[in-house]
Amino acid sequence: MTLFVVLAVSLLIWISLWAYLRSLDGRIGDLENRE
């Protein structure tokens, strides 16, 4: 049970981190394309 909870939390953290990096990438790209 504990392992599944840790698994779920880890997946959530990872997907959030990946989405954050992707949005950062997009925002920096917008700044660059504005130059």
Next chain:
Amino acid sequence: MDRHPTKSRGLAWWQWALLPLMAAVIVMTYCWLGPAWGFQDPQSARIMIWHVPQAMLSVIWFGIAAWYAGRLLWKNGAFDDARSAKASEIGLILTILTVVTGALFSKMQWAGGFNSPWYAGYWQWDPKQTCALIVILIFGAYFGLRMSVEDPRTRARLSAVYALIAFATVPFLYYVVPQILEKSSLHPDAPLFKPGALSPSYRVTYWLSTLGFLGITLWIYHLQLRLAALVERRATPAAGPAPLRLEAQRRARPQNGAGSNGRSEPGHAREGSETSTGPRS
């Protein structure tokens, strides 16, 4: 011109591939891998799948920082200071993560886990633990040094020298000192790499995790450098048509000698400008 590429074209294939890769590593770690028999607490020993890649990659990133530091001192590359500093940042973050995951491992494996009080057992003064803390202090001082010098050129050169010396201590602290103090070390003897110590599934998951962390840190590094390039481009406008705002400022200001281009933001020392190179008093 020595500049990091800045034009964005959406995510690269490897950035997309990172999402399923790390998700697979997480699922493998908690569902596919069996307990790590031989450890005090076989289930929680799975944390080594995060802990060991973080430690190894921190050494690699400190090495990359030292490489660009050496290049800056040798060739005086315009962007090498940013490359070195950002690599040191990533190395420091990974070392902090190593110590945090190591503290959790320590609590569960060496201090009885949930049988000990909630506040006890995270720190054992194990040689590797202590050496990792010293590495954090050394590279923390690197950033303290960078923050204390205002002139960019002086900051770049001082940081480069420090980064080289700091990296020289890393192999010594991570490998030599723990070997010398092996008898008093609580760390297991490289279970991921010793044949037969753990099942092959651990080694497969470990290498995939290393690949994933490498991808994540490369992405962060890439983003950091693109941001640094943007900041630098705005501080030192390239030759060509100036933005209307700068043109208006230049016309409004009286011409007062060479080197003046009407830039008014404080704190921006220009490349090649004749500014004081001594530290701020």
